[in-house]
Amino acid sequence: MATSIQDRQEVSSVRDPRQIRATEQVSKPQQYAHEHPRPSVTVDIALFTFAQNELKILLIARKAPPFAGYWALPGGFVAIGEELEAAAQRELAEETGLRNVKLDQMHTFGAPDRDPRTRVISVAHLALIGQDALAHNPALAADDAADARWWNAYALPQLAFDHADICAIALTRLRSMLGNIETACRLLPAAFTLTQLQLVYECVLDEPLDKRNFRRKVLDTDLLEDTGVKTKGDHRPARLYRLRA
Amino acid sequence: MATSIQDRQEVSSVRDPRQIRATEQVSKPQQYAHEHPRPSVTVDIALFTFAQNELKILLIARKAPPFAGYWALPGGFVAIGEELEAAAQRELAEETGLRNVKLDQMHTFGAPDRDPRTRVISVAHLALIGQDALAHNPALAADDAADARWWNAYALPQLAFDHADICAIALTRLRSMLGNIETACRLLPAAFTLTQLQLVYECVLDEPLDKRNFRRKVLDTDLLEDTGVKTKGDHRPARLYRLRA
DNA sequence: GCAAAAGTGTTCCTTATACACCCATGT
DNA sequence: ACATGGGTGTATAAGGAACACTTTTGC
Numbered sequence: 422m423a424t425s426i427q428d429r430q431e432v433s434s435v436r437d438p439r440q441i442r443a444t445e446q447v448s449k450p451q452q453y454a455h456e457h458p459r460p461s462v463t464v465d466i467a468l469f470t471f472a473q474n475e476l477k478i479l480l481i482a483r484k485a486p487p488f489a490g491y492w493a494l495p496g497g498f499v500a501i502g503e504e505l506e507a508a509a510q511r512e513l514a515e516e517t518g519l520r521n522v523k524l525d526q527m528h529t530f531g532a533p534d535r536d537p538r539t540r541v542i543s544v545a546h547l548a549l550i551g552q553d554a555l556a557h558n559p560a561l562a563a564d565d566a567a568d569a570r571w572w573n574a575y576a577l578p579q580l581a582f583d584h585a586d587i588c589a590i591a592l593t594r595l596r597s598m599l600g601n602i603e604t605a606c607r608l609l610p611a612a613f614t615l616t617q618l619q620l621v622y623e624c625v626l627d628e629p630l631d632k633r634n635f636r637r638k639v640l641d642t643d644l645l646e647d648t649g650v651k652t653k654g655d656h657r658p659a660r661l662y663r664l665r666a
Numbered sequence: 667m668a669t670s671i672q673d674r675q676e677v678s679s680v681r682d683p684r685q686i687r688a689t690e691q692v693s694k695p696q697q698y699a700h701e702h703p704r705p706s707v708t709v710d711i712a713l714f715t716f717a718q719n720e721l722k723i724l725l726i727a728r729k730a731p732p733f734a735g736y737w738a739l740p741g742g743f744v745a746i747g748e749e750l751e752a753a754a755q756r757e758l759a760e761e762t763g764l765r766n767v768k769l770d771q772m773h774t775f776g777a778p779d780r781d782p783r784t785r786v787i788s789v790a791h792l793a794l795i796g797q798d799a800l801a802h803n804p805a806l807a808a809d810d811a812a813d814a815r816w817w818n819a820y821a822l823p824q825l826a827f828d829h830a831d832i833c834a835i836a837l838t839r840l841r842s843m844l845g846n847i848e849t850a851c852r853l854l855p856a857a858f859t860l861t862q863l864q865l866v867y868e869c870v871l872d873e874p875l876d877k878r879n880f881r882r883k884v885l886d887t888d889l890l891e892d893t894g895v896k897t898k899g900d901h902r903p904a905r906l907y908r909l910r911a
Numbered sequence: 912g913c914a915a916a917a918g919t920g921t922t923c924c925t926t927a928t929a930c931a932c933c934c935a936t937g938t
Numbered sequence: 939a940c941a942t943g944g945g946t947g948t949a950t951a952a953g954g955a956a957c958a959c960t961t962t963t964g965c
Contacts, residue, residue, distance in 0.1 A: 457745075460707050461702055462704070462776075499776070501703040502785065503778065504776060505776035526773060528771060529774045531749060533746075533749060542744075542750070544774050544776070616944075631929075631930080632946095634929085636945080655942070656941080657935040657936050657942075657943060658944080859917085861916075861917075878957085882919095899916090900914095901914080902916055902918085902961070902963045903917080
């Protein structure tokens with residue numbers, strides 16, 4: 422029998438080493454700078470939504486070189502005292518006006534030549550948003566801003582840097598996260614129909630799903646609740662669901 | 667119906683943007699340095715093995731401040747023109763003599779105060795190794811080096827920096843990777859018994875498994891083949907298996 | 912012969928899959 | 939009335955979980 426089960430307890434009783442630092446002798450920050458030329462560090466954000474029955478990703482048109490005229494993921498430099506996720510939140514707010522979007526760190530891209538100017542290491546993040554969150558931002562909501570546009574995630578233009586790689590990994594990551602129904606819901610408005618949710622799954626997984634099996638599986642989890650409201654439209658109204666609190 | 671299926675083709679036909687760079691006007695690298703104070707970037711490696719019926723992780727004793735006397739994950743600075751994974755391979759070779767170990771990038775740790783000297787962003791990697799790979803390195807194989815030692819992954823000492831967080835995430839990641847039998851095999855020698863493999867699963871998942879169900883599930887995948895060799899020891903000899911090529 | 916670890920099948924239950932028709936609304 | 943998308947149940951297959959005894963070796 423492995424000893425892991427008994428030993429587990431000891432881990433949580435270890436004191437947080439951050440509380441001990443102050444008592445140690447610390448070398449000067451400058452000491453580092455001479456020894457190691459430092460790369461720049463950026464964050465990039467792959468922001469997805471689901472609209473017009475398509476999985477969409479937000480891209481920004483670059484105005485300055487390198488890659489002027491190309492499309493790129495939103496992102497930018499990490500400030501020297503800034504958490505990585507805070508940097509991603511700040512860049513997202515600066516470039517889209519969106520705040521308090523849940524961000525998942527995804528992968529760090531560090532090929533030495535990925536930026537032709539200098540060494541830039543980029544920590545890529547994944548973010549999912551429902552269309553209703555865009556309502557406050559007319560440019561993004563209307564999908565016609567001169568420099569920011571939603572693109573079908575399966576039909577991207579040429580991208581700057583290695584952003585095509587980042588998008589590909591983002592899509593793979595998103596796919597692997599669909600086991601959690603909540604993930605798919607994050608791509609939709611707060612209230613949505615089961616058909617919309619199924620379309621999200623079909624679009625991200627890129628395969629058709631059986632309607633009855635899908636609905637049973639989703640409703641059996643008890644993660645969704647009926648809002649009591651129904652859609653109004655051309656045909657039979659559909660129940661609107663929301664994530665249960 | 668989602669349009670993703672038809673559109674998928676267009677992605678792969680997009681030209682690699684890296685081939686286009688040379689034609690663009692490029693700003694000078696120095697331009698960056700003034701605008702953004704740059705962090706240092708390191709790689710850390712959580713190297714696991716399975717020995718003495720325990721999941722073990724390799725730690726290095728720190729001799730210099732900060733955290734002198736503490737144990738830490740192997741790792742070090744990324745050179746300015748170096749791939750992240752190459753840096754991790756180099757550091758692993760320098761500190762343990764191990765080469766050509768498969769490395770998986772795991773997570774990037776960027777809390778501004780995680781290193782008391784200066785801003786250091788660390789890209790953490792996960793590596794798994796069988797005991798037979800350690801045979802060439804007597805110090806590591808004997809587990810008695812003054813400054814490098816294998817520790818039970820569930821009973822770690824106090825760790826430098828945020829390495830306790832890194833170890834915790836490494837263990838979680840390792841757990842999530844056990845769906846692939848190959849992952850568990852990477853913690854064992856090239857030839858191993860099914861009981862050893864089961865112990866790996868039980869130790870990493872931290873739960874007992876049924877012997878008959880486990881053996882059936884593993885053998886049904888057809889990923890293992892019988893080496894024809896058996897163990898010699900105190901009791902009934904066991905078949906030794908290896909990963910099928 | 913006994914201690915210790917290796918090896919081996921069957922039953923039950925849960926979960927996934929395949930499949931087709933009626934319903935509510937707008938025009 | 940018809941076009942359009944919303945909504946529903948059942949039967950079969952597959953996979954996961956529970957469970958105990960015999961075999962082979964060293965001492």
